[in-house]
Amino acid sequence: MFAKATTNLLCEVDPEGALVAVHRLNDSDKLAPLALVIKRHRFWFWQRCKYLPTGFCLNDLLEPGSTPIQPVVEEKDFLKYSGTFGEAVSGTVQAEVGSVGGANMALEGKRSSKLQSSFGTLRKQELDVNALLQDSKDKRLDLEHDLMEQVREKRRRVIGLVRERVFTTQECSVCEEVDDMTTCSGLIGLFTPTRIKVSVKHSGNLESDSNVSLTIPANTTLAYSLIELEIKAKGRYELCLLQDLEGGFESDSVDTVHTVHKRDLLTVSSAPNHTHTSSLLTALEQESRQLSPLAGEPAGTRTLLLQGLSELMRDRAALDNLEQALEKRCDEVTPDLPSLEKAPSTQAQVTSVLRLLPPDAPRPLVSATHLLVSALDEMSDEGLTALSSCCTPPVLQALQQLVLSLASEGACSPVGPALAEEAVFPQVQLLFAASGVTLHREAGTVKVEGGALTGRLPLVMGIAVTGLAALVENK
Known part of the structure; x- marks a missing residue:
């Protein structure tokens, strides 16, 4: 329900934009500016990427003894938001097969749902990227950090840091109402040459109603955007400031066992846009x-x-x-x-x-x-x-x-x-x-x-x- 609400929010205010909807309420406190998120490219070129908050920030991955980066963050009003989305589905199916295969079925189904989100006034925090660029000079990442090792071992994964986040400023709510009614009757019989048989006998009604409300606390992150990192062989890193630039690992040797080449990470995203x-x-x-x-x-x-x-x-x-x-x-x-x-x-x-x-x-x-x-x-x-x-x-x-x-x-x-x-x-x-x-x-x-x-x-x-x-x- 929370995921539906945040997805609907972005469909209205940032369709096809840089913001990523938060799908798990439990991830909200892991998404402050400078927090690290794993972006996982998918197997097929048309699949949307998945984002995995890590609970780490950029300072956690710097080489031991490095001076921590003090992020410069600007905060401002974003918008006020309240939305109601509804769905209604109704259908009747009747089927009958001859006596040899012998199957008949009658099914009537109705479904209606309504999702109401009242997020109130939303604010946005955004990193000062120029200050971050200056602070990142001469900084190196610890390539032996457990998170770095695990990401390098996996294909199609890159590391990004949170550039901006949209969050609630007061306690707010998400409510969903669902009404279901289904009526089934008859016999279903499926016979195949391999002698697999499935048969169900049922006659009855099923009705269900649900009304669920979530109260979301203030300072809950609803959406965020990333800057991907291009990580060099010796631990240096560059910020990919343009949306069409992809992060990844640069190999330090063709024989390195756990190095993921950037071209491997981009196999999916660089496929032709059919x-x-x-x-x-x-x-x-x-x-x-x-x-x-x-x-x-x-x-x-x-x-x-x-x-x-x-x-x-x-x-x-x-x-x-x-x-x-x-x-x-x-x-x-x-x-x-x-x-x-x-x-x-x-x-x-x-x-x-x-x-x-x-x-x-x-x-x-x-x-x-x-x-x-x-x-x-x-x-x-x-x-x-x-x-x-x-x-x-x-x-x-x-x-x-x-x-x-x-x-x-x-x-x-x-x-x-x-x-x-x-x-x-x-x-x-x-x-x-x-x-x-x-x-x-x-x-x-x-x-x-x-x-x-x-x-x-x-x-x-x-x-x-x-x-x-x-x-x-x-x-």
Whole structure:
């Protein structure tokens, strides 16, 4: 809830800017000016970086005996902020399969939520960069410090220091109201050539209401920006003052074991920006080739994988843990599943999916699964909610064709019958709206407001849809 509130704040006041939203309230006191944050570049070029506050400041990493840097900080009013954001989802699904496969289902679901943030007057602290440049002259970092060693051992990580922070000046609140109602009835039966059978009998109603309020104390950091450090071989460092300059470690020897070369750290961020230099259709076609191993798996495995991912779409923490575990597999590192023991339900969900990818699974299959899960993890909560309601074979296949048509021509005609249903199309509109795309339907034709699809979010959504559709292909 706190993460949603800070993300909404930046969407309103600094979209695509330099500020980073604080996602964990517990990180707030680690983000004073001059504090150190690890910026982790991701595996795929379209993934957003992750930021890990360390609890250290720049002075902690200076060589022993160095004179501490006394930061010069300017403080000023930033803005007053209060926002209310709402979401409403409603749908009815009915399905019936012939007596051979024998499955029927009826599902009605309604969901509404409202998030209200009242942060009041916010202030900003900002480093005097000129003073910092002067104080940094002739300073060296202790390359044997534990934090330095651990960061150097990891690829795609750089060290940055907090340049500015936005914080609360008084006690404030974040409130969220959620209403859920679901009705299920019928029998679901899935039969595959590999004799895997899943059947559920259920008839009943589920209603839940929640009203949660967080009281946030004064001096809580909500957002911050970084200056990345370029660290030289002998411990000297430079401040990367421009946003297009990347930090990293300079190697002191080609034979140094634990040195991460700057070019390795920038592998992801320097990849071609497909969303600007080429059409979204071309980018999707390139990513689709990497997703193709999913369609080659046995039908039973694909069914279980789709079922597992559909469940994970409702649990952001579990989805994030699965993405990290698969990234380690792609980096040829064994995932540390015991670290999930504090959340047994999360561990069970992640483990159930990983069991479908045994240690001897082909690398292209592991990479394809990671690509799909990474795309899901990049989507917003609203996008995941809408997509999870579309996870049936006919809808996913029609949805994939819709994405391809909109990416190439900005319109799709005719629309697949699975999407034309009154209970389904509103979910499709919500899915696209979560990626900043408005859909209009006129006389059997669906069009994109403003022309063809462009941008990172539609690409991420297209990858997710394509990957899920590969799991329901008929072979």
